[in-house]
Amino acid sequence: MEKSKILFDKAKKVIPGGVNSPVRACISVKTDPIFIEKGEGPFIYSVDDQKYIDYVLSWGPLILGHLHPQVKQAVESALQKGTSFGAPCELEVELAELIIEALPSVEMVRMVNSGTEATMSALRLARGYTKRDKVIKFIGCYHGHADSFLASAGSGVATLSIPGTPGVPSDTVAHTLLAEYNDLDQVETLFKKHGDNIAAVLVEPVAGNMGTVLPQKGFLEGLRELTHKYGSLLIFDEVITGFRVSYGGAQKYFKIDPDLTCLGKIIGGGLPVGAYGGKKEIMEQVAPCGPIYQAGTLSGNPLAMSAGIATLTQLKKEDYASLEKNTQMLALKLKEILEKKGLPVQVNQIASMFTLFFTENPVINFKSAQKSNQEIFISFYQQMRAGGIYLAPSAFETTFNSFAHTQNEWEFTLKVAEDLKF
Numbered sequence: 149m150e151k152s153k154i155l156f157d158k159a160k161k162v163i164p165g166g167v168n169s170p171v172r173a174c175i176s177v178k179t180d181p182i183f184i185e186k187g188e189g190p191f192i193y194s195v196d197d198q199k200y201i202d203y204v205l206s207w208g209p210l211i212l213g214h215l216h217p218q219v220k221q222a223v224e225s226a227l228q229k230g231t232s233f234g235a236p237c238e239l240e241v242e243l244a245e246l247i248i249e250a251l252p253s254v255e256m257v258r259m260v261n262s263g264t265e266a267t268m269s270a271l272r273l274a275r276g277y278t279k280r281d282k283v284i285k286f287i288g289c290y291h292g293h294a295d296s297f298l299a300s301a302g303s304g305v306a307t308l309s310i311p312g313t314p315g316v317p318s319d320t321v322a323h324t325l326l327a328e329y330n331d332l333d334q335v336e337t338l339f340k341k342h343g344d345n346i347a348a349v350l351v352e353p354v355a356g357n358m359g360t361v362l363p364q365k366g367f368l369e370g371l372r373e374l375t376h377k378y379g380s381l382l383i384f385d386e387v388i389t390g391f392r393v394s395y396g397g398a399q400k401y402f403k404i405d406p407d408l409t410c411l412g413k414i415i416g417g418g419l420p421v422g423a424y425g426g427k428k429e430i431m432e433q434v435a436p437c438g439p440i441y442q443a444g445t446l447s448g449n450p451l452a453m454s455a456g457i458a459t460l461t462q463l464k465k466e467d468y469a470s471l472e473k474n475t476q477m478l479a480l481k482l483k484e485i486l487e488k489k490g491l492p493v494q495v496n497q498i499a500s501m502f503t504l505f506f507t508e509n510p511v512i513n514f515k516s517a518q519k520s521n522q523e524i525f526i527s528f529y530q531q532m533r534a535g536g537i538y539l540a541p542s543a544f545e546t547t548f549n550s551f552a553h554t555q556n557e558w559e560f561t562l563k564v565a566e567d568l569k570f
C-alpha cells in the first residue's frame with residue numbers, strides 16, 4: 149500500500165478528498181483507497197503490484213472484464229481517425245441502432261456523456277412533454293447527482309449518510325416526491341394527492357444503489373398501471389441494469405414497457421457515455437426536432453461509441469443464463485460460508501449482480517438495507533481486500549460479476565471468504 153498511500157496524500161492536496169467520486173475514498177470502510185495501475189480481464193493491479201479479482205468493474209460498465217480484446221481493438225482503430233468531431237459520425241448511428249434493437253421500449257435514443265446527464269435530461273423531457281413539474285423517486289435509489297435527485301438518494305449519498313445536499317435549492321427538491329421502494333400504496337397516495345402535476349415516476353427497475361434490491365412481484369407492473377392512469381411517464385433508470393440484467397435490460401427481463409429509459413455504464417464499454425431513449429412521440433420533443441433543449445460538445449464521441457458498439461456486439465454472443473447461474477452459485481456459497489461463521493446474512497441476487505447484507509431480515513427497501521451491520525461489513529470488506537478480492541467499499545453497493553470471470557476466480561473468492569475471522 150506504500151505507493152497508494154503516497155499518491156493518496158498527494159491527491160488530497162489537489163482533489164477534494166483525494167478522489168473524483170466520493171465513495172472511492174473508502175471512508176465508510178475505514179481504510180484508504182488502492183490506486184490502480186491497470187486492469188486485465190477479471191483482474192486489477194495496484195500501483196503496489198498487488199493483484200485483485202475485481203467485482204467492482206468500474207461500478208458496472210465492464211461486464212466483459214477489463215481491456216476486452218474486441219473493445220480495445222475498436223477504440224484503437226477509432227483513435228486512428230480522430231478523438232472528437234462535434235459533428236455527426238456513423239458510429240453514433242450504429243450504437244443507436246444496437247440499443248433500439250435490444251430494448252423493446254426504445255424507438256429513438258439520444259447519446260449523452262454520463263448516467264447523470266441521461267436521468268437529468270429524461271426528467272426534463274418528461275416535464276416538458278407532460279407540462280408537469282413533479283417526479284416520484286424512491287428512497288435509496290440513485291440517479292446521478294443532478295439537483296432533483298439528491299433527496300434521500302442511494303450510492304455515495306447513502307454511504308456517507310448525506311440526507312440531501314447543500315447547494316440544492318429547497319424549491320427544486322420540493323418537486324421530488326419520495327416513496328419507499330416496493331411500496332405501491334405510498335406511490336398511489338402520492339398520485340391521489342398530486343396526480344395532475346406528476347410528470348414521471350423514475351425507478352431503478354432493480355435497485356443497485358442501496359445494494360441490490362429486487363422489485364417484488366407486481367411492483368413494476370403497478371407503477372406502469374398508476375402512471376398510465378394518471379397520465380405520467382414511467383422512466384426506467386437502466387444505467388446499471390441495461391445490458392446487465394439481460395441483453396434487453398430489466399424491461400425485457402420483467403416484460404414491462406416504460407415510456408423512457410436511461411442508460412449508461414455498459415453501453416460505453418468503460419468510456420464516458422450515457423443515453424436516454426424511448427417512445428418516438430416523446431423523443432421527438434427533444435431539440436432540434438422539438439422545443440426541449442439538451443446538448444453536448446462531446447456527445448456521440450467516436451471513441452466512446454466504438455467501445456459501446458464493440459461491447460454490445462460481443463454481448464450478443466455471450467451466455468447470460470450461464471453467468472446468472474454462476475453468480476447465484478457464488479452468492480449463495482458466500483452466504484453459506486459466512487453463516488457458518490455465525491453471521492446473519494441476506495443475499496439479494498439477480499443476473500450478474502448481488503449484495504450480501506449482514507442482517508437477519510429480508511432486504512426489500514432502503515430501510516431494511518440500512519439494518520445491515522456496518523461493523524461486520526467493514527471487517528468483511530477489509531479482510532476480503534487483504535485477501536485479493538476487490539469489492540465496492542460500501543455496504544450499499546452492488547457486487548458485479550462478468551463474462552471474464554471464471555470458475556478459478558470464483559473458487560479463489562470462496563477460499564478467501566473461508567479464511568475470514570470475525
Ligand code: PMP
Nearest residue numbers: 262263264290291292385387388
Ligand atoms: N443511475 C444509476 C442507476 C446509477 O447507478 C448511476 C451511477 N452509479 C447513475 C444513474 C449516474 O451515472 P453516472 O455516475 O455515470 O453519472
